[in-house]
Amino acid sequence: MKNITLLTLLLLVSNINVYAQNRTIANITKFNVKNSGAISDGENDVDGYYFFYEVDKLENKEREYAIQILDKNLNDVATKSMISKKRTVLIGKGFNGDQLTFALFNKLDKKIEIVSFDKQANNLTPIQLPVSPGEFRRLASQSKARPLNLLLPVDNKGFLLKRLLTGKKSGYAMQYFPTNGGKKWEFHSDKTSQETLDISTIAINEKVVVLLEKSQRYASSAKMSLRTIVLEIDTGNLLFTRDYDELDPRLITNAFITKEDQIVFLGQYYKPKAKLAKAESLGLYTEVYHMDGTLSYENKLSWKDHISKKVAIKKGSKTKDYGYIYFHEIVRMGNDGYYAIGEQYSKKADAAGIALGVLAAAGGGATAGGFTKLTITDAIVFKFDNKFDLIDVEIFEKGKSNIPNVFDFGSPQMNAHMVKALGGFDYAYTQIDKENNRFYANFIDYERLKGEQNKLAFKTIIHDEGELSSDKIYLEEGKTNFFPLPAKIGYVLLMEYDKEKKEISIHTEKLNIE
């Protein structure tokens, strides 16, 4: 167990706190944590944790910053000092087995600085990347809104850095920086595009990176198209693309690369010309591609004809017993088939929202949303065989969460996408343990308990040896609150706050399979 007070407040004053009176001295050496979080890979496996501090104010608009690094077992392994201009923010971090790398955005010098440490924790020569005025604007506004992570490690090979570019509309670039002597490359969007283009990484290994390019007329447009791009890691060469087919629209939920070098896409499909942001899906699909882009296998599972055999369907994609289902992840468990992890939801009128709306209207005001709410209930797991045929559906009980809709208009699906974007679902993240053929799907649930006070609980659905089980950790215990954070696979980091002692400590706990 680590006492976080030492980590955050007295990092540099480690050995004088013999008596309580050291406050007088300690006060002058306090400094701020600007960012902190887990250093994890694409599968949410945590390699360590970082704390980014602004330590000291220096002359010439400079600042002293420090990055403190804990390993995945919470051992304090390094604290590195660096000087940079003021208004520097951390926009990426990652460990690729060879190097630990951080991306810093310096607003004053208008540049991105890549800072890396080798396996001996030595500083490597930083890489300076100038930032155009357009990218500056986008980085400044996005980094202000939420913590960014634009850096992606490629195991034992290098790093990918996502750049936010501007042309006629917003675009992107993916820049590759090798760490093992390979070649640097860049792949960027069409600068003349009339569409707003964004990119996200959906699968990566040492050979290829699979990117999903989202194209929209405007950032808020319900109509969008998705293009899959597969690049070779060593060269940046385009291996193949899979363009969006308006007549057969598909929304990818997950992708992964198999040991046999095939790329598997999983997701939901829609009726021709559907607007993905608000349309109701027709069913689930899988498609498997060879590295040259040729289709190896494909299967579709419709709500109407296939899923309805196991789950009663009320109408369209709405099930009779479970309402609508929002799928967060679809994962493959070796030879044990596929699992789709989702939550049930339904759109309902919100009595409290309506009352407030009436009051607002009476006062001359108006609201765009709040008259309806999204009610999120149990977690649901669909199990498919290797051919993607539905075998079973398992429900994991959760409490009911009501999230007011931002907009009352639109389909339940559109509202669900918005709630998802705002982090309103109970689902937190999934970790895949390839070695043991397991997954851990995590939720934070507000449990309504009979005869005692309701409690928040961290709930995990675990797949192990073909069976699904669950584990639960209550996040309140007397005068102590717990905040769960990602940890190495199979564990959770609990940040424990003792309200009485006003102390924070952290420890990792194994998730239980009985």
Place this chain on the structure above:
Amino acid sequence: MTKDKLRLSPTILFFLFVCLKLQAQDPQLNYLPENRKHIENYLKSIEQHRLATLDGDNISEKRKIYREKTEKFIQNIQDSVFIFGASLTENLKPLLQRIYKGNPQIDTDNHYFFFHRSSIPNAACYGDGSFAINMGMFTYLENDDELAFILSHEMAHLLLNHVNKKAERYIDTINSKAIREKSKAIKKQRYNTIRDGRALVKDLTYELMSHSRHAEAQADSLGLILLKNTGYNPHAALSALTKLGKLEQIRFIKASKIDSILNFESFPFRLNWIEEEETLFNISESSNDYAFDKDSLKTHPEIPYRLEKLHMEHQIEESQNTTNYLPQLKQLAKKQQLHTLLDFNQLDLALYESLIMIQDQQEHREGVVKTAVTLKKMYLAKKRHKMGKYVPQSSPFSEEIHLNRIRSFVHKLELKHIRKIGYYFCHRYGAIAGDHIEFLDAKDFFESLNQ
């Protein structure tokens, strides 16, 4: 040996925060003293005495320190950090009497020796007549002469008033006009506040630690003089210090045969349970740009320096006039050790020690019983998601490689693994444990889990 307080390692710190009301296993020993009120009154009276004699500057801050110290001590007693019993005091008393007899100048009126349950070899002088000696100290010392030196060393700290001087020097220093002004000036600075603040803290820390090291060597020297007056072998000062200097070479040096003791035909041991994990850096110690110089932070000077100083300052001759009380204290300490580790959920240490007992064939039955109890406690700690609170994770910087492996095992094990390991262990070793009540309880527990 520290001169003022026990060095509070994270493990020991944990002792201070748990509140357990326990009954010691040995009927002669208790975790709560029968004369608790009397002891509390004693502690308050020595505090009052100290407060009454305070003079100079910063009186209110000094009062506060002494009050907090007493409160903390009383809380420690309530938290069962200490162990009490006639069998302990009766075996320590003859040594103390011999030291007092040989050194009549020592005012023994307020002396009180507490026995701390920690297995870490350490002793402490609290500054006003109260002392503590860790049960772990008895395990590492070899004879009464060495124990007499440790006691003399702690008494020397008291005679030289090291503890109170250190506390009061600290208060006076940080409240001194010079430091206040420096501190104020730094706070007013526009730039480099933290750098200059750190430099100030660093200087103060080094200065305080330098005093501590000096005090330690002084206590060795005076302790040896006191020891010489007792008839105990003065050479014991050298052997005791040498042992304490080699602790890392004495503690946890045996490799536990965990992979054979917990290997079962129906449930084979998996080597990945004790394998080291890949970590961010391949380094042997934390790479900290802000670290203070380690040597300057030590409260205790290096043992070779202390030994050399004793040799330089004293004629150290052999003497054979010893006593033989330590073996009884050792036995009591050994008996208590595992019980204490389990009480405070130090399950890594408990598992290590009990496995060593099994493989050494000494106290074989006790080792079997405590392993079963440890496995049950491991199961419950995991089930409640508390293991990370109780047991530190393995560290890439730890030199205790065998203990590191146990920590890895304790953390990596799944609940379903412990359930099986506990079951097969209890079946394999049932004949050795016989009808031991703790073992039968663990066996029933695992049998019901495996039904």
